[in-house]
Amino acid sequence: MFRVNKMIAGILPLMPEKLVWLFSSRYIAGQNLSDALDITRQLNAQGMQTTIDLLGEFLMTASKIDRYKSEYERLIDTSAEELLDNSFSVKPTMFGLLIDRDLCYLNLHDIVSKAVSHDRFVRIDMEDSQCTDRELELFRRLHAEFPGHVGIVLQACLKRTMDDLNMLAASVPYRDKLNIRICKGIYDEAPAIAYKKKEDVSRNFLKALEFMIGHDMFAAIATHDKKLVEGAYRLISRYKVRNDRYEFQMLYGVTPELRRSVVESGHRMRVYVPYGKEWFNYSLRRLRENPRMISHIIKALFVRR
Ligand code: FDA
Numbered sequence: 001m002f003r004v005n006k007m008i009a010g011i012l013p014l015m016p017e018k019l020v021w022l023f024s025s026r027y028i029a030g031q032n033l034s035d036a037l038d039i040t041r042q043l044n045a046q047g048m049q050t051t052i053d054l055l056g057e058f059l060m061t062a063s064k065i066d067r068y069k070s071e072y073e074r075l076i077d078t079s080a081e082e083l084l085d086n087s088f089s090v091k092p093t094m095f096g097l098l099i100d101r102d103l104c105y106l107n108l109h110d111i112v113s114k115a116v117s118h119d120r121f122v123r124i125d126m127e128d129s130q131c132t133d134r135e136l137e138l139f140r141r142l143h144a145e146f147p148g149h150v151g152i153v154l155q156a157c158l159k160r161t162m163d164d165l166n167m168l169a170a171s172v173p174y175r176d177k178l179n180i181r182i183c184k185g186i187y188d189e190a191p192a193i194a195y196k197k198k199e200d201v202s203r204n205f206l207k208a209l210e211f212m213i214g215h216d217m218f219a220a221i222a223t224h225d226k227k228l229v230e231g232a233y234r235l236i237s238r239y240k241v242r243n244d245r246y247e248f249q250m251l252y253g254v255t256p257e258l259r260r261s262v263v264e265s266g267h268r269m270r271v272y273v274p275y276g277k278e279w280f281n282y283s284l285r286r287l288r289e290n291p292r293m294i295s296h297i298i299k300a301l302f303v304r305r
Pocket residue numbers: 124125126127153155183184185186187222223224225226228249250251253254255271272293296297
């Protein structure tokens with residue numbers, strides 16, 4: 001099945017955009033800022049928060065950066081004006097991480113400053129392993145300047161993740177304001193640096209979560225894996241974690257039934273809502289990185305929302 005998925009992922013770029021949109025529209029709010037705000041409004045009404053992500057990543061020239069920055073600033077202002085309950089997710093490679101680290105830092109600094117002016121929160125998404133050190137460094141700088149307003153992501157598939165958590169716990173100021181999203185990790189990394197077996201990734205996920213809870217960090221638990229959700233419930237109950245010290249997070253369009261059951265059990269839920277004109281490349285990249293998603297997508301075509 002994996003080989004078939006990989007083959008389909010390979011031919012997707014040859015398909016017309018309209019057809020790929022059929023696959024992707026379930027997972028993407030739309031192409032415009034107003035689409036992301038509409039979805040946020042609907043989810044807020046159902047008792048959930050969102051984190052909005054403008055699509056675009058892995059820029060190798062700086063030409064589009066100013067446009068992306070203005071769009072994020074408009075998004076932050078409009079969310080605040082409309083009193084929506086959402087935060088923001090950013091990918092540093094959209095702001096030049098792979099071109100010039102200082103350029104990226106200055107851009108993110110402006111975005112986080114704008115968010116702070118409205119008392120909002122920005123999370124730095126974690127990209128592939130060439131970015132891990134740079135993104136942790138960016139986070140440490142911004143966290144020191146804006147404690148409680150900026151967060152990071154760690155990937156349970158990476159063997160280094162427990163070391164990174166120990167490093168953050170030992171060396172970062174305002175530890176109680178550390179806010180970390182733990183996820184499995186979507187990028188296909190080499191076996192030398194990444195766990196390849198599902199059970200090893202899951203074990204590391206729960207180990208990292210337990211560490212975060214034990215060190216009084218805010219834990220954003222990002223998974224659609226029922227076993228991990230149940231594992232997280234057990235840790236939350238064993239350590240009597242206060243409801244405002246953690247949240248579950250799921251991607252827009254994925255496992256809505258599980259999402260509902262988490263909310264009905266009284267836990268906080270934040271939905272990751274991507275939008276933007278770059279949806280085509282985003283979809284293809286996600287599929288190439290993780291051809292297993294093809295099976296989910298094919299299923300999605302036949303299951304009504
Ligand atoms: P798993 O892949 O085992 O999925 C569990 C079940 O969920 C599947 O059996 C299936 O039913 C369903 N499912 C999962 N994905 C689906 C899909 N796309 N369509 C339909 N059904 C699906 N990664 C990263 O490297 N850096 C990051 O910054 C982030 N950020 C992030 C934020 C949020 C809010 C989430 C939920 C996830 C991320 N990720 C991420 C992605 C993450 O690393 C991981 O690849 C996915 O969440 C899939 O892993 P699960 O834990 O959901 O388990």
